[in-house]
Amino acid sequence: MSTFKLIATDKSARLCRLITGHGEIDTPCFMPVGTQGTVKAMTPYELEAIGARIVLYNAYHLYLRPGHELIRDAGGLHAFTGWPRPILTDSGGYQVMSLAELRQVDPEGVTFRSHIDGSLHRFTPERVMEIEIALGSDLIMTFDECVIYPADHADAARACRLTADWARRARKAFDSIPDPWSYRQLLFGISQGSVYRDLRRENSREIAEIGFDGLAIGGLSVGEPRELTWQALSDTLEVFPPEQPRYLMGMGYPDEIVAAVGYGVDMFDCVLPTRLGRNGTFFTRTGRFTITNARFTRDENPLDPACDCDACRRFSRAYIRHLHMAGEILGIRLTTLHNLRFYLYLVESIRGAIEAGNYDIWSKGFLERFRMGEG
């Protein structure tokens, strides 16, 4: 049975449906990031109430703490975290690169020290499959070699070779590990290539040829200029087969998501709505604002008058500003809740526009309004 259905297209933008062991996900979709097994400051039922259909957890973090075996024994991530809908786990390739200490890469895998307690660990493509399968995620990412930006061509090429080799080994390991769960887990491959067009094309082709349930674009939005991001994305999507879901990892701002959908991306995750929310930055239909700004001191409007989230239905900017000024957790909760709702509203609107066949007009209108704000 196919787990991915194309419903409608509007030029390169696609409306699709991804079928998982814990329900269907309409795409383009946004996945709130729950690094340590919780979308920061949110409960699972709050996420359900604002329309989240899938969340992302990090295998690297959960392997280190509390441990994938503990989570497996508790019935997997759905039972452990109380999130009943689909779960995607990132493999840790990016986290090992960005967080771990003393990282040593060899052809077989990576040896690194935990960022929590300095303990020594080793990830191989096979080991990461064991971990993610044990976690019980619905969508499993292969373990890739992510290079920092900037990287020279030789380093990026070496990372591509490892990433392709590890993807083949992950596929093999995934297929041979006994399935401990009653539902099907899907495996996604990740392509790399930094900002080099030849590497992006070649690596994307190699990864796609292995045969996965979905394909991801990794190593973007890591500091490179945006025109290079779009070039790499475009080069990749030309190679990826259209009948598979395409996931742009770790990106981005609302206007970037609108643009990426126009290139043909189906799935997004990003820490921005939660991370910025904790700092008091909030999104509205007219742009990005900072709640601690003095202009909001006596503002009795909701964060976004057009929003239907509890933060907007029940509280004023003046109150939420006071909470942030006073360092209160409720302030963090409310801006986080609203920002996530804004991202989910965004992808809902995107899907509606693709279905209506007017994505160009819709996105032009959205971007015009969105760029009215402070930016």
Add this chain to the structure above:
Amino acid sequence: MSTFKLIATDKSARLCRLITGHGEIDTPCFMPVGTQGTVKAMTPYELEAIGARIVLYNAYHLYLRPGHELIRDAGGLHAFTGWPRPILTDSGGYQVMSLAELRQVDPEGVTFRSHIDGSLHRFTPERVMEIEIALGSDLIMTFDECVIYPADHADAARACRLTADWARRARKAFDSIPDPWSYRQLLFGISQGSVYRDLRRENSREIAEIGFDGLAIGGLSVGEPRELTWQALSDTLEVFPPEQPRYLMGMGYPDEIVAAVGYGVDMFDCVLPTRLGRNGTFFTRTGRFTITNARFTRDENPLDPACDCDACRRFSRAYIRHLHMAGEILGIRLTTLHNLRFYLYLVESIRGAIEAGNYDIWSKGFLERFRMGEG
């Protein structure tokens, strides 16, 4: 119209009903503490869902930030915070004593520096009435002079004289300030006296004679040995007229609340359920525990199997422990929510036992179970 009705008694324990401009409160009641205009980490609707009927906010904090005039202009504390039920504001006597810098007391009032920015401020009994009336609270506390523990008899006596004088001035100011709200605000007096029996009796009589809508016992649970607390409480309640609500300020642990109800206390507030919750301490029917203890690493039970709160209905000790170990806000939320529910369940059970006329038996059973835990 009387705002306080005695429904049933069981020896000295009382079941009563307090009628306010935002609804009725059955007593004995527990008031979650929302110092800065939010019960830490909770939304108003979560508090409603676990059965809170009244919350306490601090005039001292809200005067300093965001300012009582801003809150008045926003429609008062109910509109500003989104809490629709009764609100009690503490006057700041205790906060000026414990938090403010450079505190200078004179017969007219107190000059102090803000603990937030060092700015200079002055509280008089009249000024504090203006502030609390502007905040729109349903139950307003007079501005008292709280002495630290230990205090010698002369210092405590001086504080009693000021407290009584200020209570008379507060009463007069309260009655002369034009009422800006559509509902009636009630005024509660506070008695002091440290641990001196003569002072407690004399000050309680003086305060009671002024004529308030309710009477509070201040200056207890500030470091004194518990036997002196009970002596001072007992001396005070002998003097307070039984037809008025009696509020024991800032206390205490569950077993202390059970004991104080036995002396005839009607109202309680305490930061313990929220403050301890943030540190991972939780209460159950069998005592007090710390979630980060290794024994809970793989414990799939809820915090308290007998509890009906969302933290207990949806999450395991193992997951909540993980959240606390990882420093996640959701961990703080869940232990806070549960602890508040536990305190509200406690006063619900207390009311049921008084109504049934078996408070002695109930409290003996409760305390036996409660002391099974770690303590």
